[in-house]
Amino acid sequence: MDPALKLCALLVILLLVNDAFASDFGHCERVVKSWAYTSLDNEIREDKHTLGDLLFFLHVPRTGGRTYFHCFLKKLYPNSLECPRSYDKLRFDPSKPKCRLLVTHDDYSVTSKLPKARTSVVTILRDPVDRVFSTYEFSIEVAARFLVHPNLTSATQMTLRLRSKTKAVSTLDIWPWKYLVPWMRQDLFERRDARRRNGQHTIEKNDYYDMEDFAMPLHEYINHPAARDIVHNGATFQVAGLTNNSYMAEAHEVRHCVQKYKILGKYVLQVAKKRLNNMLYVGLTEEHRESATMFANVVGAQVISQLNAPNTSLELVDKTEQSSVSDSDPDSSEHQNSTSETVASEVTSSDSGEATKLKMSAKELMGAYEGCISNLRKAQSSRRIASLKRISPVNFTKEARLRVSEEVLQEIRSLNDLDLELYEYARAIFDKQHKATMRAFTEQRWDNISSTASEITFWKFLPLAITFAFLILVLLLIVNVRRRTLKIK
Ligand SMILES: *[C@@H]1O[C@H](CO)[C@@H](O)[C@H](O)[C@H]1NC(C)=O
Ligand SMILES: *[C@@H]1O[C@H](CO)[C@@H](O)[C@H](O)[C@H]1NC(C)=O
Ligand SMILES: *[C@@H]1O[C@H](CO)[C@@H](O)[C@H](O)[C@H]1NC(C)=O
Ligand SMILES: *[C@@H]1O[C@H](CO)[C@@H](O)[C@H](O)[C@H]1NC(C)=O
Ligand SMILES: *[C@@H]1O[C@H](CO)[C@@H](O)[C@H](O)[C@H]1NC(C)=O
Ligand SMILES: *[C@@H]1O[C@H](CO)[C@@H](O)[C@H](O)[C@H]1NC(C)=O
Numbered sequence: 464m465d466p467a468l469k470l471c472a473l474l475v476i477l478l479l480v481n482d483a484f485a486s487d488f489g490h491c492e493r494v495v496k497s498w499a500y501t502s503l504d505n506e507i508r509e510d511k512h513t514l515g516d517l518l519f520f521l522h523v524p525r526t527g528g529r530t531y532f533h534c535f536l537k538k539l540y541p542n543s544l545e546c547p548r549s550y551d552k553l554r555f556d557p558s559k560p561k562c563r564l565l566v567t568h569d570d571y572s573v574t575s576k577l578p579k580a581r582t583s584v585v586t587i588l589r590d591p592v593d594r595v596f597s598t599y600e601f602s603i604e605v606a607a608r609f610l611v612h613p614n615l616t617s618a619t620q621m622t623l624r625l626r627s628k629t630k631a632v633s634t635l636d637i638w639p640w641k642y643l644v645p646w647m648r649q650d651l652f653e654r655r656d657a658r659r660r661n662g663q664h665t666i667e668k669n670d671y672y673d674m675e676d677f678a679m680p681l682h683e684y685i686n687h688p689a690a691r692d693i694v695h696n697g698a699t700f701q702v703a704g705l706t707n708n709s710y711m712a713e714a715h716e717v718r719h720c721v722q723k724y725k726i727l728g729k730y731v732l733q734v735a736k737k738r739l740n741n742m743l744y745v746g747l748t749e750e751h752r753e754s755a756t757m758f759a760n761v762v763g764a765q766v767i768s769q770l771n772a773p774n775t776s777l778e779l780v781d782k783t784e785q786s787s788v789s790d791s792d793p794d795s796s797e798h799q800n801s802t803s804e805t806v807a808s809e810v811t812s813s814d815s816g817e818a819t820k821l822k823m824s825a826k827e828l829m830g831a832y833e834g835c836i837s838n839l840r841k842a843q844s845s846r847r848i849a850s851l852k853r854i855s856p857v858n859f860t861k862e863a864r865l866r867v868s869e870e871v872l873q874e875i876r877s878l879n880d881l882d883l884e885l886y887e888y889a890r891a892i893f894d895k896q897h898k899a900t901m902r903a904f905t906e907q908r909w910d911n912i913s914s915t916a917s918e919i920t921f922w923k924f925l926p927l928a929i930t931f932a933f934l935i936l937v938l939l940l941i942v943n944v945r946r947r948t949l950k951i952k
Contacts, residue, residue, distance in 0.1 A: 495717055498730075514769055518536075519574065519583065519584045519585070520564070520566040523702075525594050526586075527748045527751070531755075533835060533839060544562055545562060545563075570701040570706040587754065589748035591886055639697075639708070643689070643693070672867050699735045702739060705721070736888050739885070744757070745896070759828045760900055764825040767825070
């Protein structure tokens with residue numbers, strides 16, 4: 464072929480490719496923008512500071528939301544007011560119109576099924592890098608419990624049989640674990656089989672996040688398509704209503720576009736930030752004490768007064784209406800034979816026993832919370848230790864995290880750029896709300912001191928003060944008289 468002709472052909476191809484890219488990008492930009500505008504328009508509540516009839520706890524996985532559910536909300540709301548568990552979308556059941564509490568890993572799009580104007584949304588966010596670590600560790604921890612079985616076939620069959628027998632919700636039913644755990648389970652069995660085939664294996668490094676003989680290394684996990692689908696930027700996508708578990712038909716196209724063209728992420732962030740702004744409460748996993756206290760004062764106190772209101776419209780505590788699964792804990796109702804399981808279920812049952820005490824103050828609530836959370840943590844930690852023993856020497860500890868290379872950390876940060884920005888924004892909201900709550904408290908206290916309290920003190924101490932002044936006067940007089948008599952002498 465003529466060189467000039469070749470050049471021409473090349474140019475034509477380049478133009479075509481370029482054109483295809485431009486039109487695909489243009490299409491994506493239109494899709495994302497139009498989604499963003501509709502979402503920003505859809506206002507949820509006028510007064511975001513007042514608790515509505517329905518409290519929706521948007522539970523981002525691995526943020527510690529479970530302790531709020533067990534140790535606050537279950538103590539406040541009777542079971543009859545809990546919406547049927549919707550940790551899995553097949554289970555979502557809008558047929559309980561009077562329910563008042565919904566806690567789920569569903570994304571924001573579930574609000575399309577809720578009475579928007581009467582719904583208050585709360586959530587907790589966590590440092591994105593720590594959240595990725597925790598997701599990785601939990602996926603492996605839960606999957607490792609299956610290693611009691613001789614092989615993968617036997618493990619999956621046993622689980623299927625048990626699940627058909629009981630109604631309780633298992634971690635395996637819940638998004639995102641229903642994808643992450645089976646994936647890791649298969650992976651762990653494959654690695655164990657390979658170890659058995661190959662016999663000796665040497666452990667050179669002590670980096671628990673990179674021991675490929677025993678578990679998928681962290682750097683491999685974060686680059687897998689499944690992690691890209693459901694782990695990275697997970698908080699932003701969940702708050703925006705764009706997870707791959709979304710109720711919204713167009714969510715999937717929007718998500719794919721944003722994953723393909725990073726620049727479109729700014730529209731998703733805009734929507735997510737606005738949503739956070741309109742929430743009744745935003746907590747932070749890192750500021751645990753302050754977050755819990757604020758939750759008790761901002762959410763807990765309002766729930767208490769709402770449920771205690773004399774003309775409250777709920778026909779309270781209709782026990783027959785109790786949902787059969789509302790007692791079970793999504794993360795601890797695993798149907799395997801593990802010794803630590805009993806510990807977890809003991810905690811759960813003793814906690815839900817106190818669930819319906821309505822006459823509680825925010826302060827008492829905080830007290831109950833502290834006890835509950837320490838039990839829950841003990842149970843979680845013994846479960847984790849028992850489970851990780853099965854893939855020993857791998858052991859996910861705080862110290863081990865410090866040995867992960869900066870390169871991997873940097874990769875996690877870059878894969879979670881939207882979450883990093885959203886987290887910064889959440890911190891700002893948190894600080895503002897924290898200051899406002901503190902101000903409200905000190906103002907109240909100051910009012911009490913300057914009015915009632917100080918008046919009481921004044922009248923109580925007036926007679927004492929008069930007596931004291933009188934005594935001093937007498938003393939002065941005596942001294943004076945003695946001085947005079949001395950002079951005269
Ligand atoms: C898996 O384990 C079960 C129970 O020990 C055994 O019956 C079955 O043959 C095993 N399957 C394979 C593929 O090894
Ligand atoms: C969600 O992501 C998981 C993991 O990649 C995948 O297996 C599943 O098919 C996805 N679901 C949808 C609805 O895209
Ligand atoms: C409760 O009663 C007050 C005053 O009677 C009324 O303003 C308020 O709307 C009532 N609330 C409900 C939920 O019925
Ligand atoms: C579970 O444990 C019980 C006793 O603790 C035992 O009888 C039963 O066979 C175990 N089941 C499996 C599947 O290992
Ligand atoms: C893992 O580390 C924890 C705390 O550092 C320790 O209590 C536990 O026994 C360790 N587990 C294994 C299997 O080494
Ligand atoms: C202020 O006093 C009122 C009653 O006079 C009381 O209900 C309230 O709890 C007090 N507030 C604080 C912060 O002590």
